[in-house]
Amino acid sequence: MWYHRLSHLHGRLQDLLKGGVIYPALPQPNFKSLLPLAVHWHHTASKSLTCAWQQHEDHFELKYANTVMRFDYVWLRDHCRSASCYNSKTHQRSLDTASVDLCIKPKTIRLDETTLFFTWPDGHVTKYDLNWLVKNSYEGQKQKVIQPRILWNxxxxxxxxxxxxxxxxxxxxxxxxxxxxxxxxxxxxxxxxxxxxxxxxxxxxxxxxxxxxxxxxxxxxxxxxxxxxxxxxxxxxxxxxxxxxxxxxxxxxxxxxxxxxxxxxxxxxxxxxxxxxxxxxxxxxxxxxxxxxxxxxxxxxxxxxxxxxxxxxxxxxxxxxxxxxxxxxxxxxxxxxxxxxxxxxxxxxxxxxxxxxxxxxxxxxxxxxxxxxxxxxxxxxxxxxxxxxxxxxxxxxxxxxxxxxxxxxxxxxxxxxxxxx
Ligand SMILES: C[N+](C)(C)CCCC[C@H](N)C(=O)O
Ligand SMILES: O=C(O)CCC(=O)C(=O)O
Ligand SMILES: [Fe+2]
Missing domain, CATH: 3.60.130.10 (Clavaminate synthase-like)
Known part of the structure; x- marks a missing residue:
């Protein structure tokens, strides 16, 4: 059972690595101050700053900032923040979600620095900043602490x-x-x-x-x-x-x-x-x-x-x-x-x-x-x-x-x- 899970996980990692991988350059000051801890740091830093993604048949998988996230394609189309889909003045969706094909899949996916570009079958392009995805994904939300409270007697x-x-x-x-x-x-x-x-x-x-x-x-x-x-x-x-x-x-x-x-x-x-x-x-x-x-x-x-x-x-x-x-x-x-x-x-x-x-x-x-x-x-x-x-x-x-x-x-x-x- 345990072995099974491990090999499954391993397979997933392999899958992920087949997607695009980028290693954003480290800002210079951090690099310097962290130098004495180089061995240890190299491991964690490369882990947290690496972005890896994979286009699956029915979902998009993204690994970024130590978070593995899975996104449904309709979700990705529905949350498009382009001017025609979202009114950023009112913070309201203009896109009619019912007009999205429930079987929609992106034609192409491209990563530039920290922005993901999805091109949909009709040519529409949706841009997502990686940090926005971390903040707004189900997996990212789960990591967030719940309402801070001090329970008392x-x-x-x-x-x-x-x-x-x-x-x-x-x-x-x-x-x-x-x-x-x-x-x-x-x-x-x-x-x-x-x-x-x-x-x-x-x-x-x-x-x-x-x-x-x-x-x-x-x-x-x-x-x-x-x-x-x-x-x-x-x-x-x-x-x-x-x-x-x-x-x-x-x-x-x-x-x-x-x-x-x-x-x-x-x-x-x-x-x-x-x-x-x-x-x-x-x-x-x-x-x-x-x-x-x-x-x-x-x-x-x-x-x-x-x-x-x-x-x-x-x-x-x-x-x-x-x-x-x-x-x-x-x-x-x-x-x-x-x-x-x-x-x-x-x-x-x-x-x-x-x-x-x-x-x-x-x-x-x-x-x-x-x-x-x-x-x-x-x-x-x-x-x-x-x-x-x-x-x-x-x-x-x-x-x-x-x-x-x-x-x-x-x-x-x-x-x-x-x-x-
Ligand atoms: C506060 N005030 C006196 C207006 C209402 C009291 C409501 C009492 C009711 N049994 C309850 O517990 O809801
Ligand atoms: O009288 C009080 O101190 C409180 C009564 C009460 O429970 C209430 O008004 O809701
Ligand atoms: Fe009361």
Whole structure:
């Protein structure tokens, strides 16, 4: 078996070498500085800078920058960046992909320096820079790190001493905003300090990083324990850890909390990194992790209080994973709002309960709980796709205001500031 694989690999290399091979000249300064390491360096450098390609019957194979890439011919035609195929002003494709022959093959392929030229049967020429191909190929993407994150339990988060960003620097400087977003992307929570304790100022903060997502709760919400809505959030009761709006097909991306007033006891906020807990499940029981990522569940919000009549349903697994790189991107966890399970047969149901228990045990470990008392002036932003929140029961008058944000627009702001998101 092993021998088989080896000889197969060897054959592939031979194939590759039959294609065009170039050794770009080394820039002079590098050459000099690397000279003492000549023997070792020669090997790695020639490996990383060599380009080898091979035209196969049904795909194009390219070896460059230590990456072996395979491209489908329709893909190569479809991604043509020539002026007639792609509008580089709008960054939009002009080519009608449906007009490409699904059996298309290039008539000729030529490499000049670091540019590949494909001439298609109708004479059209497509140019690709080798580095563009590395960056945009499936194989190149796989090498890229996933969204940088620091998974945390209470100790990790507290030891990190993540600084809060001052309201003025958040509102008035790009550095302040960037620092805030960087922390938010890394930890899934972030604080802004010295905010005037009003709904208007909280709204201003929200609008600085995103669009406010208006929901059945309104645009900016403002709530006390008056049971004005048919939900436990509007009482003085404790709330176990959960994510919000699990009953939306796309749960809200970010939640903003600002406690404007509390005259009483208790009412601390609980925060738990759901991705940290999920990672523990993946390590300890990978098949349970997989089940939680596959079994679709319904969450439901049924309200019939006063003038408020709502019936929301969202369907999706507890753990949502990108299929191409297995990256976890969303956790949907709310035992209060989870609806009747009728999407899976009984034996799967039992295995699902076991897996759900494993995750719950991780989420409930005291060492994973980060408790904070929200105070007027300190605004908390929570990544509702990652970090669970809850609260301790409380006495007295407590006023909380906040809103939900659309996730796409937060990430948009982050990317415009040069962050990976
Ligand atoms: C934040 N705010 C008070 C407006 C809404 C609360 C929503 C509560 C609901 N059970 C959920 O978890 O989605
Ligand atoms: O009252 C709180 O601190 C939070 C309640 C809650 O979970 C929510 O409003 O989503
Ligand atoms: Fe909540």
């Amino acid at each position: 209470a100790e990790i988060y507290q030891q990190a001493q993540v600084p809060s960003v001052d309201c003025q620097s958040f509102l008035e400087t790009n550095e302040g905003l960037k620092k805030f977003l960087q922390n938010f992307l890394l930890y899934g929570i972030a604080f802004v300090e010295n905010v005037p304790p009003t709904q208007e100022h909280t709204e201003k903060l929200a609008e600085r990083i995103s669009l406010i997502r208006e929901t059945i709760y309104g645009r900016m919400w403002y709530f006390t324990s008056d049971f004005s809505r048919g939900d436990t959030a509007y009482t003085k009761l404790a709330l176990d850890r959960h994510t919000d709006t699990t009953y939306f097909q796309e749960p809200c991306g970010i939640q903003v909390f600002h406690c404007l007033k509390h005259e009483g006891t208790g009412g601390r906020t609980l925060l738990v990194d759901g991705f940290y807990a999920a990672e523990q499940v993946l390590q300890k029981a990978p098949e349970e992790f997989e089940l939680l990522s596959k079994v679709p569940l319904k969450h439901e919000y049924i309200e019939d209080v006063g003038e408020c009549h709502n019936h929301m349903i969202g369907v999706g697994p507890v753990l949502n994973i990108y299929p191409w790189n297995k990256e976890l991107y969303l956790i949907r966890y709310n035992n209060y709002d989870r609806a009747v399970i009728n999407t899976v047969p009984y034996d799967v149901v039992h295995r699902w309960y076991t897996a759900h228990r494993t995750l719950t045990i991780e989420l409930r470990r005291p060492e994973n709980e980060f408790w904070v008392k929200l105070k007027p002036g300190r605004v908390l932003f929570i990544d509702n796709w990652r970090v669970l929140h809850g609260r301790e029961c409380f006495t007295g008058y407590r006023q909380l205001c906040g809103c939900y944000l659309t996730r796409d627009d937060v990430l948009n702001t982050a990317r415009l500031l040069g962050l990976q998101a």
